[in-house]
Amino acid sequence: MHIQLQQSDAPTNATHEDMAKTLLSRFGLVPRKKDGQAQMHSLLLELYERKKQSNREKKPEIAVMPVEHMASSASIKRQTMYDHLKRWLDLQILKKTSFVSSGKVILGYELNGNTLEHAFRRAETTIKNHVDNSFKLIEELQNEIKKDKLRQGKED
Numbered sequence: 001m002h003i004q005l006q007q008s009d010a011p012t013n014a015t016h017e018d019m020a021k022t023l024l025s026r027f028g029l030v031p032r033k034k035d036g037q038a039q040m041h042s043l044l045l046e047l048y049e050r051k052k053q054s055n056r057e058k059k060p061e062i063a064v065m066p067v068e069h070m071a072s073s074a075s076i077k078r079q080t081m082y083d084h085l086k087r088w089l090d091l092q093i094l095k096k097t098s099f100v101s102s103g104k105v106i107l108g109y110e111l112n113g114n115t116l117e118h119a120f121r122r123a124e125t126t127i128k129n130h131v132d133n134s135f136k137l138i139e140e141l142q143n144e145i146k147k148d149k150l151r152q153g154k155e156d
Contacts, residue, residue, distance in 0.1 A: 001090045003127060004028030020044050027123060029087055038084060043074040044116075047094070051111045061099040063110040070109065085109065091123040 008025040010018050020041035024030050031038045047065060054063035065073075071081035088094040088109075095112040098105055113119040 001130070002087075003091070003130060004032075005127075016045070017041055023120070027091060027093075027120070029084070029091075029093075031084075038074045038076045038080065040074050040084065043070055046073045047109075047111050048116050051114065054110075055114055061101040061106055064097055064099055064106050064108040065110065066106070066108040090126070092126050093119045093123050 005028055006025050008022050010022040014022070021030070024040050024044060030036070030040055047063075047070075050065060051063045054060055067081055067085070068078055070085075071078045074081060074084070076084075085094070089096070092112050094109045096107075096109055098107045100106075111119045112122050
């Protein structure tokens with residue numbers, strides 16, 4: 001997992017699209033290439049609208065978005081969407097799911113929570129767990145360094 005957080009602030013009088021772009025930038029979910037044209041904020045907003053509609057109508061299959069639709073919503077190719085999906089899944093903002101609807105199996109992805117906040121709280125938990133594990137590693141490293149110094153002192 002490669003977490004790349006960025007400092008980014010929404011402009012004054014920001015629209016919901018500006019705020020979505022800022023949010024995705026802060027979590028490292030925007031295209032990493034300078035000339036990247038992916039409209040990931042459009043995808044985020046579409047996923048959120050689908051989730052709201054799904055909850056309202058009590059039809060979970062509405063929230064599920066196939067990769068092809070995700071790619072067209074973000075104005076990118078399907079294969080490029082798979083590259084971006086990995087980061088979204090690593091942070092647990094999206095989850096892979098399938099539903100049977102009208103006799104067909106729908107495979108796709110949906111927000112991993114009922115709201116944007118719930119989905120990004122999952123990302124927060126993922127990041128906190130990563131940091132906590134890093135601090136455990138730091139403690140182990142410090143202990144090993146101390147042990148090595150004690151061993152060297154006994155050898156002298």
